[in-house]
Amino acid sequence: MFNLENYHLKSSSFSDALSSKELSYFKEKAERIEFKKKHILFKEGSFSKGVYIVRKGKIKIYKSNPNGAESIVYIYKKGDYFGYRPLLAEDPNPVSAAAIDNTVVSYLPKEAFLSLFNRSDTLAKKIVITLSQEFSVWINKMTVFTQFSVKERIALSLLILSKVYQNNAEKKVIISINRDDFASFVGTAKESLVRNLRHFKDEKIISTQGTKIVVMKPDQLHAYLL
């Protein structure tokens, strides 16, 4: 049985893991930063100096290969936090991060994060559990690339991006992403992506508004995934 939750992380708020005392420490130490569209937050191989919490806009996490092609590993939205894993592991960032839109983040410097991590046993345990859950999603995503065709991966990606771009207020989801980024997310060529989008348009499953994509019949996308 196909279940979208197996392929996309549930958003879980960073501050939920904190006691009210810890939360006020967090608020004291965190800094608000704005990034313009296309701004690169950090690059693969660099060392994290803090944790980001998205307040507004979308941030893509990606890997570049030596030919210049990039593959997008995840897209974070409002409320999501990231950048803490390499910091805990004391490893360099395995990925780069860049703003898709104009974005606003809260930035918690490394020292403050580690101080919270070390003083709070509940945070460590909460993170273990979160990481364990995330693992399932990553394993599933990995098998998608080996077992699904491009058309299937695009159908799945439309559903995932519907979640990412969903605005609680609105029922209709408008996915605002350029074709290169979408193709990098699916792991295919831009032209192959466009051809498949055309197919879904002909089937009246999606429509476009300018370069934006409107998902009209998500149920019919499910049908492509068994």
Add this chain to the structure above:
Amino acid sequence: MFNLENYHLKSSSFSDALSSKELSYFKEKAERIEFKKKHILFKEGSFSKGVYIVRKGKIKIYKSNPNGAESIVYIYKKGDYFGYRPLLAEDPNPVSAAAIDNTVVSYLPKEAFLSLFNRSDTLAKKIVITLSQEFSVWINKMTVFTQFSVKERIALSLLILSKVYQNNAEKKVIISINRDDFASFVGTAKESLVRNLRHFKDEKIISTQGTKIVVMKPDQLHAYLL
């Protein structure tokens, strides 16, 4: 720069995370179990009842798709431990596990593992760090599937399997895996795998002994990965 460590987990011993007191508790509660070749330890969707530590042989972790094809996500060897993630997350297993060889494992029941986890702060923190490191590996593996050709993935897999099948005593590595499993590990068809192995044989990079594969010039495999 290509670095094999980005694509395969370092083995880390479970017992290293434990104090001597905890270790004796572990030894008291753990049970030795033997599995015959092809025995299925658990299936995707089931709930873990304990943690496995491999003592002898190899165990494959895989996902089956509805068409019956399977894709192998990881191969564990002597000293590796697995099965604790879904247990911590209280999620069903995202994958199945089966013995490739005749194997021997230590089995630590859920209650004993959770008791260790809850009493030991160092274990929780150690696991967070291990999980964080593992994440980098998974992200890298995922991008391999989107950016590497079948030939490149096979070259990489030969290097990874060299690590898995490496016997400390011997310099020469003999990979003893059947072609279906190898193909599932690479994410390709068995025939495509065989044709590429033939290519590497013609180049004198590998040789075969019966159905076993001998990696003779690992450096030349690196050359296929830039």
Add this chain to the structure above:
DNA sequence: ATCAAAAGTTGATAATTATCAACTTTTGAT
């Protein structure tokens, strides 16, 4: 040591996907 079954291999071909080039539409600065 024999031999049937299982596993591995090869060739021919089909299906999928990427690449290149030309063209159209959209965007955003003025």
Add this chain to the structure above:
DNA sequence: ATCAAAAGTTGATAATTATCAACTTTTGAT
């Protein structure tokens, strides 16, 4: 509102990979 640049789209074709069928080698039980 205009218009050049950027982004998106389409068609033709090439490259990669999967599938099917026939055949060969290896394995493991006797």
